[in-house]
Amino acid sequence: MKLYDCATAPSPRRVRIFLAEKGIVVPTVQVDLRNGEQFTPAFRAVNPDATVPVLQLDDGTRIADAIGICVYFEASQRDPPLMGNDARSRALITAAQRRAERDGFYAVMEALRNATPGLKGRALPGPDDYEQIPALAERGRARVARFFAALDEELAGREFLCGERYSIADITALVAIDFAKWIKLGVPESCMHLRRWYDAVASRPSAKA
Amino acid sequence: MKLYDCATAPSPRRVRIFLAEKGIVVPTVQVDLRNGEQFTPAFRAVNPDATVPVLQLDDGTRIADAIGICVYFEASQRDPPLMGNDARSRALITAAQRRAERDGFYAVMEALRNATPGLKGRALPGPDDYEQIPALAERGRARVARFFAALDEELAGREFLCGERYSIADITALVAIDFAKWIKLGVPESCMHLRRWYDAVASRPSAKA
Numbered sequence: 001m002k003l004y005d006c007a008t009a010p011s012p013r014r015v016r017i018f019l020a021e022k023g024i025v026v027p028t029v030q031v032d033l034r035n036g037e038q039f040t041p042a043f044r045a046v047n048p049d050a051t052v053p054v055l056q057l058d059d060g061t062r063i064a065d066a067i068g069i070c071v072y073f074e075a076s077q078r079d080p081p082l083m084g085n086d087a088r089s090r091a092l093i094t095a096a097q098r099r100a101e102r103d104g105f106y107a108v109m110e111a112l113r114n115a116t117p118g119l120k121g122r123a124l125p126g127p128d129d130y131e132q133i134p135a136l137a138e139r140g141r142a143r144v145a146r147f148f149a150a151l152d153e154e155l156a157g158r159e160f161l162c163g164e165r166y167s168i169a170d171i172t173a174l175v176a177i178d179f180a181k182w183i184k185l186g187v188p189e190s191c192m193h194l195r196r197w198y199d200a201v202a203s204r205p206s207a208k209a
Numbered sequence: 210m211k212l213y214d215c216a217t218a219p220s221p222r223r224v225r226i227f228l229a230e231k232g233i234v235v236p237t238v239q240v241d242l243r244n245g246e247q248f249t250p251a252f253r254a255v256n257p258d259a260t261v262p263v264l265q266l267d268d269g270t271r272i273a274d275a276i277g278i279c280v281y282f283e284a285s286q287r288d289p290p291l292m293g294n295d296a297r298s299r300a301l302i303t304a305a306q307r308r309a310e311r312d313g314f315y316a317v318m319e320a321l322r323n324a325t326p327g328l329k330g331r332a333l334p335g336p337d338d339y340e341q342i343p344a345l346a347e348r349g350r351a352r353v354a355r356f357f358a359a360l361d362e363e364l365a366g367r368e369f370l371c372g373e374r375y376s377i378a379d380i381t382a383l384v385a386i387d388f389a390k391w392i393k394l395g396v397p398e399s400c401m402h403l404r405r406w407y408d409a410v411a412s413r414p415s416a417k418a
Binding site: 067075092135 | 277280304332342345
């Protein structure tokens with residue numbers, strides 16, 4: 001088994017934190033995204049989508065999606081559960097993870113990819129080239145600000161995003177917030193609950209992954 | 210238990226098909242999206258995000274996300290499995306579902322919401338108003354065309370998106386393709402494999418849900 005990874009990229013970091021929380025070690029192959037290694041024929045043979053992370057199983061099966069990979073490890077090694085332990089908690093964690101991804105992670109990505117000079121023509125990850133849309137970068141920044149405010153409100157009465165237990169929803173939100181630093185957006189001082197939560201999750205050993 | 214639904218909307222249709230495949234019947238409450246019922250204080254008290262579907266459990270818990278709701282029912286009633294039955298198939302189905310959602314369902318939504326006159330100022334679902342971005346509508350249409358071509362290629366050697374078994378990935382792809390009719394994009398004649406698959410999944414009784 002091996003994980004195609006890129007140590008500096010936020011998307012595979014979600015998997016790395018997930019694995020660190022479970023105490024699972026998987027050999028990694030570093031893919032040099034900065035120099036376009038994802039577009040080489042060699043890597044396109046691994047993942048035609050030209051993205052990381054990709055988990056390759058011993059039978060050759062490849063899972064080319066961060067959450068798909070987490071699902072694999074959650075099903076293979078239950079403890080500690082990071083995606084819920086009954087129908088209700090699984091459903092709530094799934095919903096919260098997707099929300100943090102849509103309103104946080106993807107909003108940051110939109111803002112970054114549609115404004116960074118080095119990403120001209122690369123407004124979306126993947127094999128196809130799309131031109132940057134400046135209005136989308138602007139919208140992305142507005143959405144990130146709302147994401148911070150919404151998270152702050154949610155965390156007012158809770159230790160973690162889905163209650164008393166750390167979950168994959170916290171991982172996505174943490175990675176989204178650190179990703180937002182790339183576009184120079186930080187959690188406002190006024191978001192006390194979010195800051196308290198961030199300090200807690202960012203100081204877990206897994207956050208270094 | 211009850212499901213806040215809108216019989217004409219594609220997002221809750223994913224849940225309705227999922228339930229029909231499992232043979233589960235849940236009482237529904239219809240929310241009149243066309244007349245803005247999702248923005249009323251009464252519905253905002255149910256879901257501050259102002260979207261359907263929402264599943265309300267008997268203990269009052271609300272799950273306000275289509276895939277989160279499917280996870281709930283998959284965990285409550287395993288048969289027939291629509292999200293995989295071991296670590297490998299769960300991971301692959303998760304990845305395929307997310308891909309169909311991102312490249313198909315969301316691309317259609319982008320194209321529709323950024324171009325429809327009646328949706329001015331409503332370029333994203335949810336509580337916040339965002340202006341339409343015409344370039345994003347155009348990009349959405351280009352992405353849908355690529356989605357059709359990619360699906361066609363994938364289905365060349367397979368009965369369903371994840372092999373021999375119908376799954377939630379097929380549901381998302383089917384709903385995305387029907388949703389594309391709203392923006393007048395249909396599967397090209399040349400996409401033989403995709404057309405064969407579409408005929409098969411669209412003629413299952415669940416597709417009427």
